Structure formats: C-alpha cells, structure tokens
Amino acid sequence: MNYTPFYQSHLASNGKIVDFGGWALPVNYGSQIKEHETVRQRAGMFDVSHMVITDVHGVDAKQFLRNLISNDVEKLEKFGIGKALYAALLNQEAGVIDDLIVYLMPFGYRIVSNAATESKDLSWIKQVAGNFKVELFARRDLAMLAVQGPEAIKRVSEAHPQVAEQLAALKPFMAVDNNNYFYARTGYTGEDGLEIMFPKEEANTLWLTLLDHGVEPCGLGARDTLRLEAGMNLYGHEMDESVTPASCGMDWVVDLNDESRDFIGKKAYQLIKKSPDYMVQVGLIMEGKGVLREGQIIKQNGVEVGVITSGTFSPSLKLSIAIAKVNQNINGNAEAVIRDKLEPVKIVKLPFVRNGKQVYTK
C-alpha cells in the first residue's frame, strides 16, 4: 500500500480510508454528498498527491513535447511561464494512453498525469524521450493538494498572505510559483480553485492551516460526483487505449493547426475523423428514480446505440447523470438498461453543471 504525505491528516480528520489503486486515500470524511455541496458552495480540499508530477528539462524539451502529446505546447509561449495545457498522450493508433496537464516552466515543462497509469506512462515517455536531448525528473518530493470552490482562492490567500497579490492576479489555467509552492488555477470539479504542488514535508502543516481557514476535507467520492457534473473525463472510464479523442470528447485537445507538427497518433486520428463510424460522447440525465451506472447499455427504439462510461447521482441536480459513448447522431430520448428494465433517459450536451448551476438543456 502507498501512503501520501497527507495520510496522518486524513486519519486526524476522520477520513474513511480505502485502497484506491494501491494508494490509501479517503473515500469520504463522513458524507460525500455534504463534501460535494461544500465544494459547490464554499471550499473543499482534496489530497491528490498520488498523481504523478514529471519535470522535463533539456534543450529539446519543446520539440519532445510537441511530438509526444496531442496538444501543442508552442501555444504556451504567448502566455508565458505558468500557462497550463490539457492534452492527451496518444499511442500510434491514436488510442489514449493518459490525459494530462502540461505547464510552461522556467526550466522547461511540468507534466501532471494520473497515478493509475504511472508506470505505463513513464515507460512510454522514456521511450519517446530517447530521441531527444531531455532529462526527466519524477517529483515524488512534492505533495499536491487541490483546493476547490467559489471561496477556495480567497481562503488560500488568507492562509498564505505572502502570495495573496499574485493569486488575485492569477488567471484560469495559469500557475504561479512562490517560495517553493506552485499554485495552479486548475481543477477537476468545475469550480474555481487551485492545485498546489509543494514540499511534501509540509503537507500536514498546510492541511491544518487550511482547516483553520475554513477549508473542509473532501474525499474521492465527492471528487467523482463533482467531476461528473462538470463533464470531465476519468481515465479508465471515458477513455483507455482502445478509445480515441474523437470518442471521449477530446477532439479539442488534438491540435492540428500547425501542419508541420508531427505528433504520435496524428495520422491515425486524422483517418478516424474521416470515417462516419466512430462513437461520440454525450451526457445523459434520468428524471426517474435510480442511479445510472458504468456499463449500462443505452438503447433507442429497441436498438443498442451505446454504453454508459460513468454514472452517478448528482447531488447538485438531485437526479442521476451519466457520461456515455454512443453512435453519432443519437439525440433526444433514449433508454438505459438497468437491471433488465428499460428506464427513460434524455441525451444532453455536457457539462451538467457550471459555477454551481445547471447548464445543460434537454
């Protein structure tokens, strides 16, 4: 079992610890629904130290990343140091190996990627890196804490007044460094907030300081209901290596603007986009009782048209929502096969919630 630098804090805050892909992490601290509401209304904090931070140094860092990932790090230059970019790591068949965020840094780039895909990502990245003059550094010396909610930045500023001015000026998808703390205005909840990367020895101190400033601990359960409401993908559910960006709502992170840029998976992706057969991502809502769940089949007029990739009960909307992969041109009313019964669902555009409010239309 792996333990993050916040483990003692989780115990002290009464976290219900579970095995999350080999990491001891809290699924909740009492009620995942209350934690969800806290993030939508105030500020909650999530230990995300299991995630992987890789710093890329070296003269070929830019060319390396322009070849490695679907999105184009060239775009970061005009925004400057700290700018973030969401991208897919593709294999040669345009299958998604992982989704990740890349930050422009003074030394090169910082990549934040998933814990579950750590070893597979690393061997792939090392393999590609072999062709470039780059050095990769695994930053297991850092802990990572996500503080999310409409009051997140305010409360972090109160806890860390030394960086308050910089945080006030920080734009979305930008990061700032202050005294070895890296504050990125990014997140996985659909709310405003920060993801803070900092020396792991200070984890429990940061936790206590933020508790003192009214930030509440939130676990994996709330993290999942929040990201689903925000229409955000979870690797291993919306996508895996058998899924291309076209089928998991990630076309927008495949940047084909610079035709001279060759990146891994480019040819395969372009070929797939030319065919009408690939499946696409939609949202589903169910107004009746019950909870939509991953793996449930979606039918329309008796014909199977897709499958649910993630489902849950939405605490903000008080009904069940799901992300599904369906054939193209499937709209309107459909049915989910739930325990052998056909339950009516409506197909909607993602996301379900933005800034705490329902945004989808039926």
Place this chain on the structure above:
Amino acid sequence: MYTDDMKFVDTHEWIKTESDDVVAVGITHHAQELLGDLVYVELPAVGKVVDAGDTIGVVESVKAASDLYSPVSGEIVEINEEVVNDPTLANSDPHQAGWLFKLKLSKPEEIGKLLSADKYKALIG
C-alpha cells in the same frame, strides 16, 4: 447500537417486534456504512404479501444499489414515507427513525430463527 430488542439477518437488516404479530424492519448501521450516502429507497406496496427471503425493494446509494429482502413472511402494513423523501435518514438513524417497513407476521415462529445481537456483531466482526 445492536441491542437485545433487535434481531438480525445476514443480509444486514434488523427486525424489532412492535406488538404480538407486527414487526418493524430496517437496514443495519453496518449496511448503511458500507453503502454510503443513500439517494433512493424503493419500498414495497402496503398490502403486499411476502415470503421470507423475497426481494421486495431497493436501497440505492451513490456507490451501489442493494436489494432489500423481507427477513420474514407476512403482509406489509406500513412503510416509512419519511425515509422515502429523505433516504439519508437511513444513514443517520438506521435503527430508529430510518426504519423502512412494518409487516404483520404470517409465520411468527420465523422470529426464533433470526440472529441475536451478539450473533450479528460476531458476523460483522
């Protein structure tokens, strides 16, 4: 928590005798802890005749849906509307206010075969 006025089944429901032949049934604290926040509770209709072991409803949390069984045979005489409107009552007070349904026993001898509080505590460890 698991008191001597309660009997149990290994499907994590409790049974309390209300009068001669009427019992109240709910899910145990252990069950609600495993399930997490409940979001829906589907209860049988009043008047329904059930046999011990029949699947008669569903308790659904964000995490999972769990079938509700009738631990004994009889007729459903009352269901808890409050828990239908607020399923989290079965989380916060599973053994009292979070009761699910009451039934009139058709085979009172079945009560004797249910688990005592001590046996249930041993079962859940």
